[in-house]
Amino acid sequence: MNDPHSLDASPAGTEPVPHHRRPPPSLALDPPPPAPDHEPEIAPERLDAEAVKVVSRLHHVGHEAYFVGGCVRDLLLGRTPKDFDIATDAHPGEVRAVFRNCRLIGRRFRLAHVYFRGGKIVEVATFRKNPVDVLEDVGAESDLLITRDNVFGTAQEDAVRRDFTVNGLLYDVFAGRVIDHVGGRADLEAHRIATIGDPEIRMREDPVRALRAIRFAARLGFAIEPETFAAMRRHAGEIARCAPPRVLEEILKILRCGGAARAFELLRSSGALTVTLPALATALDADGEEPRRRFQAHLAALDALVRSGEEVSDAVLLGTLLMHLGHAGAPAHGTPGGAEALLRELVQTARLPRRIAERIRLALQAQRHLRGPPQRRRRGRGLAGQLYFADALQLLAVTVKANGEGAEDLARWQAARSRPHEDGQPRAGGPEGFGPEPGGAPPAKAEAVPPDEHGRRRRRRRGGRRRRHRGAGPGVAPPAGAAPA
Numbered sequence: 001m002n003d004p005h006s007l008d009a010s011p012a013g014t015e016p017v018p019h020h021r022r023p024p025p026s027l028a029l030d031p032p033p034p035a036p037d038h039e040p041e042i043a044p045e046r047l048d049a050e051a052v053k054v055v056s057r058l059h060h061v062g063h064e065a066y067f068v069g070g071c072v073r074d075l076l077l078g079r080t081p082k083d084f085d086i087a088t089d090a091h092p093g094e095v096r097a098v099f100r101n102c103r104l105i106g107r108r109f110r111l112a113h114v115y116f117r118g119g120k121i122v123e124v125a126t127f128r129k130n131p132v133d134v135l136e137d138v139g140a141e142s143d144l145l146i147t148r149d150n151v152f153g154t155a156q157e158d159a160v161r162r163d164f165t166v167n168g169l170l171y172d173v174f175a176g177r178v179i180d181h182v183g184g185r186a187d188l189e190a191h192r193i194a195t196i197g198d199p200e201i202r203m204r205e206d207p208v209r210a211l212r213a214i215r216f217a218a219r220l221g222f223a224i225e226p227e228t229f230a231a232m233r234r235h236a237g238e239i240a241r242c243a244p245p246r247v248l249e250e251i252l253k254i255l256r257c258g259g260a261a262r263a264f265e266l267l268r269s270s271g272a273l274t275v276t277l278p279a280l281a282t283a284l285d286a287d288g289e290e291p292r293r294r295f296q297a298h299l300a301a302l303d304a305l306v307r308s309g310e311e312v313s314d315a316v317l318l319g320t321l322l323m324h325l326g327h328a329g330a331p332a333h334g335t336p337g338g339a340e341a342l343l344r345e346l347v348q349t350a351r352l353p354r355r356i357a358e359r360i361r362l363a364l365q366a367q368r369h370l371r372g373p374p375q376r377r378r379r380g381r382g383l384a385g386q387l388y389f390a391d392a393l394q395l396l397a398v399t400v401k402a403n404g405e406g407a408e409d410l411a412r413w414q415a416a417r418s419r420p421h422e423d424g425q426p427r428a429g430g431p432e433g434f435g436p437e438p439g440g441a442p443p444a445k446a447e448a449v450p451p452d453e454h455g456r457r458r459r460r461r462r463g464g465r466r467r468r469h470r471g472a473g474p475g476v477a478p479p480a481g482a483a484p485a
Contacts, residue, residue, distance in 0.1 A: 040176030042075050047173070050116050051084035054099075054124065055173050061098055063090040064155060066170040068125075072178065073166050076188055077220070086124045087158055087170065095124050129153030130161035130205075156181050163202060163209045164216065165194050187225075193217050194225035203231045207238040211250040211276070214266045218259030229270065236271035244350040247276055255317040258307045261299040279342045283325050294402070295324050301401035305394065315359040315391045318346075320398055323364060339364065359388045366392035367399070371409050384413070 044052075051067070058065035065088040071081035088095065095112040096102045102114050102124075112124040129151050153161070155170065159181040162168040168182035178185065182196045193213050195202040202209060210232040217224050224232070239247060254263045267273040274281045284292050302320045306312055325338030343360060346352035369383055370392060383389060393413060400406045 036174065036176030038176060041178050042072075042171060042176075046075060048081075048084040048122075050120060051086060051122050052173060054086055054114055054122050057098060058086075058088050058090060058095070058124075059174065063088050063094070064127075065090075065124075066155065066172055066179065068158075068170050069162070069167050072169040072171045073184075073188065075171070076169070076178070076185070084122065086122065087127055087155070088124060089127050089155070090124075091126055091152065095126075127153050127155055127158040128161060129157035155179070160196060162196055163206070163212060165196055166216070166222075168196055191220070191222045192225050193220075193222050193228065195228050195231075199225075199228040199231035200234075203235040204238070206242075207235055208242050208246060208250055210236060210239065210270060210272055211247070211254065211267075214263050214270065214272070215250065215254045215257050217266065218254070218263035219257040221259070224266070232270045232272070236275055239272060239275045248346060248350040248352065251276060252314055252317055255302065255320070256306055256312065258303050260303055260306075261296050264296070264299055277321070277342070279325060279338050279345075280321055283338060291324065297402040298324070298398055301398045304401065305398060310394075312394065313359075313391055315356050315363055315388070316394045316398075318352075318356075319360045319363050319391065319395050322360060323367075323395070323399075359391055362386070362388040363391040363395055367396060370396045370413060371406055 047067075055065045055067070065086055067084055068087040069085050071084045074081040090098070092104050092110045092112050095114075096104055099112075099114050101116070102112050105111050105113055110126070114122045114124060116122070159168040159170060159179075162182070165182045165184040165187045167184070168180075169184045170179040170181075171177075172179060187194055193216050195209070195213075213224055213228065213232060216222065254260055254267075257263065264273065267276070268281070268284075284295055298320055302312075302317070322339035322342060325342060340361075343352070343357045347354055347357050366383060366386075366388065383392075393410075396406065396410055396413070400410045
């Protein structure tokens with residue numbers, strides 16, 4: 001079912017495919033890509049094998065197909081790409097006709113996902129042109145915000161309509177060369193983030209591009225080209241017009257990029273922080289330089305945690321931000337007022353799942369207990385047995401690294417979490433008896449109820465209520481030796 005070599009030339013429920021574009025019905029195996037007549041610019045062993053199969057299949061049935069975007073950028077910089085995206089002249093329905101293990105997704109931007117074993121996905125997009133370019137009478141006062149992006153085009157039009165030059169590069173596997181229509185290689189060598197075309201128009205088309213520019217600059221250590229940064233500042237307020245879930249997704253990507261400390265400095269200087277997270281911007285500016293210094297120290301500690309390769313949840317990413325809202329006046333119990341208000345806003349407008357919001361609240365509340373003195377042994381699962389305990393422990397690790405205080409508390413909880421029991425199983429309780437650790441041994445079953453004098457075992461219902469015994473009916477004498485009623 002997941003075999004990429006299985007074909008279905010006319011699957012049900014797909015877009016109609018012209019007869020001359022359908023794959024030959026006898027096609028079973030794809031030939032390997034031909035070797036280029038010169039040394040390839042990117043070593044073949046650095047390319048993803050499944051993605052190369054997809055490119056080969058599309059090329060074999062008569063389509064253009066290239067690696068595109070961030071994977072080409074990262075390969076040229078010597079980095080390991082997170083994924084390999086493909087652009088082709090085949091329309092989404094035609095891609096679906098070539099690969100049976102394919103699913104079409106998206107409304108604003110129609111894409112094809114080709115599935116492989118193990119849950120791996122290779123994303124295939126059709127060449128597109130900028131929809132603004134096909135409009136007439138586009139003036140200075142026109143609304144350029146892109147709401148749909150399904151105007152198909154050529155490979156060059158697809159490269160030109162992308163946001164930044166470093167993301168507009170294509171790689172031809174068969175020719176072994178990088179195709180550059182936008183000057184992206186020069187900007188890669190100069191370590192510069194610049195828009196393709198007029199930055200004023202690019203930011204008006206999609207204000208979220210300002211957040212993407214900041215993320216790329218922080219992650220790659222690049223500088224933002226001056227005209228691009230000036231356009232970002234002029235149009236920062238238009239980010240509020242974009243869908244809140246999309247803005248929240250970009251904020252999470254910034255926090256997870258490994259350069260969040262520098263990214264938030266760029267967010268403040270560009271004016272985007274006031275629009276995306278106004279409560280946080282107000283809190284940081286309220287008490288002068290000290291809150292900002294403390295905030296940057298926490299972000300630097302979060303970056304170190306991300307770069308270490310440890311899995312970091314969305315609750316930890318947002319919790320690192322929210323712990324700075326109402327820092328000095330945090331109530332004894334519960335989440336600080338500013339953090340609670342921001343969480344409510346993210347749930348209502350940005351579609352933050354309520355379960356994540358609740359984990360953030362509980363992980364922040366747990367910080368007082370983690371930093372407090374050891375408590376007496378208590379029954380039940382306790383703090384260390386809660387689902388949010390791993391998030392709370394990571395937030396404590398971020399705070400300890402940022403402040404340089406509380407290392408003993410962190411070591412105590414980490415040791416208790418990893419300390420084995422005497423029988424080699426995980427410990428059943430946290431430090432100082434805070435209940436069982438996640439994944440620990442289950443509690444022992446209660447001892448069976450002994451039989452009564454008639455040899456019958458009493459059975460219990462839920463809630464502790466006893467079943468009525470089915471004794472002898474009225475008028476029947478009790479067994480010999482039974483005590484009188």
